[in-house]
Amino acid sequence: MANVIGYNRKLANILRKNGLVDEAQFTPLVEKASKENQLLAKLVVEGELIDEQTLLGLVSEDSGVPALDLDKIKVDLEELKLLNKGNDLITEDSAKAGMNIPLAMIGDYLTLAVANPYDVILMDNLKLQFGRQIMPVLSTERAILKAIDSAFHAAEKEVAAMMEEMPVDDDLNLEDAKQEEKEDEKKSDGDLGSMGDDSPAVKIVKQIFSRALKTGASDIHIEPCEKRTRVRLRIDGMLTEAFPNLPKKLERAICSRIKIMTDTMNIAERGKPQDGRIQISMEGKKCDVRVNSLPLVYGEKICMRILAKGNLKDMKEIGLEPRVYEILNRGLSLPQGMVLVTGPTGSGKSTTLYSCLKTVMNPEENVNTVEDPVEYELEGINQCHVNPKRGLSFASALRALLRQDPDTIMIGEIRDQETIEIAVKAALTGHLVLSTLHTNDAPSTITRIIDMGIEPLMVASTVSVVLSQRLGRRLCANCKVPMPKEEIPGREECLKLGFTPEEIEGLKLMKAVGCSLCNNGYKGRFALIECMEMNNDIRRVIIAGGSDIEIRKIALETGMISLRRAGLLNCLRGVTSIEDVIAQTVGDETAAEEALKKDKAKNDADPTSTTVQAIPA
Numbered sequence: 001m002a003n004v005i006g007y008n009r010k011l012a013n014i015l016r017k018n019g020l021v022d023e024a025q026f027t028p029l030v031e032k033a034s035k036e037n038q039l040l041a042k043l044v045v046e047g048e049l050i051d052e053q054t055l056l057g058l059v060s061e062d063s064g065v066p067a068l069d070l071d072k073i074k075v076d077l078e079e080l081k082l083l084n085k086g087n088d089l090i091t092e093d094s095a096k097a098g099m100n101i102p103l104a105m106i107g108d109y110l111t112l113a114v115a116n117p118y119d120v121i122l123m124d125n126l127k128l129q130f131g132r133q134i135m136p137v138l139s140t141e142r143a144i145l146k147a148i149d150s151a152f153h154a155a156e157k158e159v160a161a162m163m164e165e166m167p168v169d170d171d172l173n174l175e176d177a178k179q180e181e182k183e184d185e186k187k188s189d190g191d192l193g194s195m196g197d198d199s200p201a202v203k204i205v206k207q208i209f210s211r212a213l214k215t216g217a218s219d220i221h222i223e224p225c226e227k228r229t230r231v232r233l234r235i236d237g238m239l240t241e242a243f244p245n246l247p248k249k250l251e252r253a254i255c256s257r258i259k260i261m262t263d264t265m266n267i268a269e270r271g272k273p274q275d276g277r278i279q280i281s282m283e284g285k286k287c288d289v290r291v292n293s294l295p296l297v298y299g300e301k302i303c304m305r306i307l308a309k310g311n312l313k314d315m316k317e318i319g320l321e322p323r324v325y326e327i328l329n330r331g332l333s334l335p336q337g338m339v340l341v342t343g344p345t346g347s348g349k350s351t352t353l354y355s356c357l358k359t360v361m362n363p364e365e366n367v368n369t370v371e372d373p374v375e376y377e378l379e380g381i382n383q384c385h386v387n388p389k390r391g392l393s394f395a396s397a398l399r400a401l402l403r404q405d406p407d408t409i410m411i412g413e414i415r416d417q418e419t420i421e422i423a424v425k426a427a428l429t430g431h432l433v434l435s436t437l438h439t440n441d442a443p444s445t446i447t448r449i450i451d452m453g454i455e456p457l458m459v460a461s462t463v464s465v466v467l468s469q470r471l472g473r474r475l476c477a478n479c480k481v482p483m484p485k486e487e488i489p490g491r492e493e494c495l496k497l498g499f500t501p502e503e504i505e506g507l508k509l510m511k512a513v514g515c516s517l518c519n520n521g522y523k524g525r526f527a528l529i530e531c532m533e534m535n536n537d538i539r540r541v542i543i544a545g546g547s548d549i550e551i552r553k554i555a556l557e558t559g560m561i562s563l564r565r566a567g568l569l570n571c572l573r574g575v576t577s578i579e580d581v582i583a584q585t586v587g588d589e590t591a592a593e594e595a596l597k598k599d600k601a602k603n604d605a606d607p608t609s610t611t612v613q614a615i616p617a
């Protein structure tokens with residue numbers, strides 16, 4: 001904490017002036033405080049020279065800052081977060097570092113408990129940090145630390161309290177009770193507010209969903225460890241522990257509870273992977289949750305994907321590069337052909353594909369999807385949920401759909417030869433086909449389809465646009481700073497990364513810092529997209545049986561934006577950091593090769609280049 005010395009001096013004066021301390025005991029504490037940069041207030045209370053209440057009263061009188069018994073107040077950070085437009089007001093670390101805790105917020109005024117009322121610089125910093133007028137109230141270091149601890153660990157404490165209440169043999173009769181439980185709870189519509197049951201597992205599951213929705217998590221992992229159960233949430237792409245230490249003995253009950261909430265999962269079956277779906281609603285928010293279970297060494301792992309409803313964005317809103325937007329639009333406006341989005345799981349392929357669907361849907365067209373499962377329900381689109389157990393595969397659903405006079409067809413994922421064959425045929429016969437594939441980059445998608453048994457000529461004439469997508473991490477707008485000149489990589493390294501020689505001149509980059517509003521300097525994500533538009537040069541290479549490397553080469557020469565280039569363009573705009581781009585585009589060095597080639601060509605043409613010429617003897 002800053003300006004401890006000033007506060008200590010003031011306090012020493014106040015206490016001495018009032019004759020409240022025994023000098024023989026006091027002097028060593030004053031020395032200790034100054035030597036260890038500790039708050040004298042804390043030392044005198046701990047040393048029982050004066051009680052906390054008296055001390056607060058004296059300092060309050062002297063500083064004019066009202067004192068408050070923080071022990072009697074419940075700090076509700078979730079409430080403050082809502083008032084702060086859904087952004088966390090403060091992190092635990094920054095609260096501890098600044099030794100303060102926000103208590104209330106009205107309009108532009110934030111009431112904050114502080115331990116040092118004399119620190120003007122801290123007040124100014126807090127004003128900047130929170131973007132509000134600060135109304136300080138006085139408390140002690142001890143009480144503030146305690147308040148920080150209970151405010152940030154409220155949910156864990158609640159879980160711990162539930163454990164205390166839990167009867168010891170709760171898990172023993174669970175087995176017998178489960179069938180009955182299943183009957184009872186089938187009636188529940190999944191509304192968390194009306195679960196009614198107050199068994200610990202139900203309470204914990206409710207807590208887990210509540211925390212996930214409040215933090216905007218995309219996935220929930222409930223993981224069996226040897227001696228405990230861990231719950232992690234994926235927030236902005238990173239897993240963070242939410243409930244790290246749930247007791248092992250509750251694990252089965254938690255798994256069962258979640259399985260019961262789905263319609264399809266069997267709670268007695270723990271040896272096989274299962275899938276299910278839950279619809280939850282909480283505080284007016286509704287969303288679908290896709291549930292998967294997998295037997296692991298130490299028990300069953302449950303993984304849940306939260307599919308938010310009603311936040312579907314159109315193509316303009318998902319932050320595409322202007323050129324990608326243009327190319328994609330061109331592909332979508334064709335009456336036939338294939339637009340493909342590829343990338344690993346969780347790379348935002350579905351979001352991009354749905355935004356494409358939103359773009360093409362209109363009352364004059366018959367837009368259809370075949371999905372497993374249906375991720376977003378869209379008004380005005382015919383969505384078919386594939387169900388292999390009942391004999392409805394991607395291929396059979398597609399075949400049936402083609403007899404329903406479709407204009408546009410979105411296929412959730414192309415996994416097998418039969419599906420790709422029907423998709424290609426549809427795309428050749430006057431239908432626009434959108435789909436996803438699991439490939440690493442745009443060019444290898446072409447060779448993948450050929451490997452699945454489609455003639456190169458057919459591929460060349462149907463595929464119009466291929467995107468390969470990742471999610472980049474967006475730098476926090478509140479705390480990002482320009483990267484100091486000395487930290488910017490040198491020219492050679494920049495060329496290797498894939499910046500062009502022109503960009504390297506006066507290169508400006510931003511870097512992550514970290515503040516109370518973000519996660520280590522990053523907040524939110526954006527689509528990082530490699531974009532290949534089919535053209536005659538690429539077609540020629542495909543038909544000639546070119547490898548993915550050859551396709552990639554010609555695609556880059558004819559204007560493909562590689563993944564790395566897309567990342568670098570976002571770096572130049574200050575959207576993300578160079579570290580994140582490198583992490584997201586490992587293995588995509590083609591941009592660098594191109595840049596190095598251009599640089600070499602420039603140097604070769606430039607007689608003033610620094611290349612040392614051998615002097616003839």
Ligand SMILES: [Zn+2]
Binds near residue numbers: 478479480514519522
């Ligand atoms: Zn930040």
